[in-house]
Amino acid sequence: MLEIKNLHVEIEGKPILRGIDLEIGAGEVHAIMGPNGSGKSTLSHVIAGRGGYEVTEGSILFNGEDLFDMEPEERAAAGVFLAFQYPIEIPGVATMTFLKTALNAQRRTRGEGELSTPEFMKLVREKSDALKISQDMLRRSVNVGFSGGEKKRAEVLQMAVLGPSLCVLDETDSGLDIDALRVVADGVNALRGPERGMIVITHYQRLLNYIVPDKVHVLSGGRIVRSGGKELALELEESGYAAYEADAA
């Protein structure tokens, strides 16, 4: 479903991604691990369509379509979702309003009918209960005054409500205590399915005990320096990234 070929990306003339090749099939969960600054968030932003990056080489196809021809909102409607490493606070826009606007905009773009308020409320209640998100939190402005853990849970709630086919989770585990980690992982696992692909970006192996990946990739210095099965994550936990950082330099 996602094919990344020889992707080179620069920020203000500085090369950040230096030839990424990655293929994710429907139903697969891929973990991307790597040291800080290796380009993990850059990759996730380029997939979601954030500005400020220059793609100097390579391509990304999503279900056969060139992602670079699509605006961020078009990618979202086509099924791409990024759970942000640092979710953005939006004062004055209630979380509920935001979610409903987003879902209905996507449905409009796909030629599906908009959900009525009761239908929407039912859907959100179901998903938010599972993620232990209070109705009070939904009435507050998007991410404003949320704790670190609440922000991450809210990202997973958005993902659950919008039901994307490609989920990119950028360090959704960072800053979570063990209970919160379980809740988030359960939320993500509930979305696993034969139609859905996932990229789980993490710095630590811990999350992968709960979300067990099909493949693990090590990103270092803007390149995938190693790929393997889920046991690679355990190995990394033992040895650390030091060997790969030397590689990249």
Place this chain on the structure above:
Amino acid sequence: MTTEIRHTPAETAYIEALAAGPRSAGDAWFGAERAAARAQIADGGLPHRRMEAWRWTDLRSLIDDRFPPSEPAGAQQDITSDDVFKSVERWVVAFVDGAYRKDLSDLPDGSGGIELHSLEDVLDAPPGWLRDGLGQAYAQEGEPIVALNTAFVTQGLALRIGAGETPAKPIELRFFNSGSQPQTSLTRFAVVLEEGAALTLLESHTGAADRRYVANTVTEIHVHRNARLQHVRLQDESMAAVHLSNVHVTIEGEADYRGFTLSAGARVARNQVFACLAGEGGNVDVSGAYLLGGRQHCDTALLIDHAVAECTSDELFKCVMDDDARGIFQGKIIVRPDAQKTEGMQMSQGLLLSERAEFDSKPELEIFADDVRCTHGATSGDLDEDMMFYLRSRGIPENEAKGLLIAAFVGEAIEKVSNAGVREILNAYAVNRLNS
């Protein structure tokens, strides 16, 4: 060297009107002030950029044609489509082209301690409370908008809420200008809340689309001890109009004045508010929002005067400027030597939606007491890119995302309005304006 003062067409029209015939009704009451105002118009004309308070709003060049004082006509007028506060239960006092229109009003029934007079009816025999209790506007010597009003005005309203009374519904002052010919409509208002009274006063200012006219209103308000006034103005004049408003408020001990102005219309708007905290424990909030596009120009000039101790003042202005629009905010706070334990907060924020839009802000603090807490700030910027990307990454199209962020931006100021129904109207107004 002699400097010859050349009058602009607008000034010439006013000066000709002065010569044409003095309006004598009310002379016994404020004849001296009127004479001074007439002299000021004749000598000084309109305010211009070399006057510090008008440096951004040069009326000599911005009012570019003759707009003689209107002759109240009383023609048939359908103003139903301009009923912006329609969904709020309220009484209405209507003015068309500056003339009081009883036929278009829905007047209070006399309950709730409401005393109300058309100014025209009481010019020669004002009730005592009106004659004695007001006149601050005249004291603001040389204030050009007030002078223009004082020189020509014959129409308006005197409104008083009796001690301890709370009328069952808000009262709306509804202004409509037909602009059937280029002219200046002038109205004058006196609002007195006696001790412990409470009122929501609404104002709507609209006009026939794209018609050219000048609308000038001067309002004097006295909020007595323990009284509370919520004053909400929605300005959506014709996009070719000039709107000049001036509000004077005196706030006595433990009293509250909360003013809010949404500026959406008019080619040129100037809003002045002079608020004096005259009794301990008084609170004033003067806030507003701008929704400007095209070549619109809106300038708010505030003076908050803390004359006594233990009062609070708050100002929050959220200003959106698109295209070539220009927003200006000038906020001055004076804390006099006796005004210890003053708390003052002022913030003005501009949101620029185009490279050519402009926002100028001039906060000014003059503090003569030592035990005070005053903060002020001003920001100006464009839409936050991270917020835009976040919204779009969830599938919200660019324009809709912009609309959400802009509505949220002005919504923060609209939050100041305590009447939920009115707040909803203002919010909806902002959203609709941005989508159009």
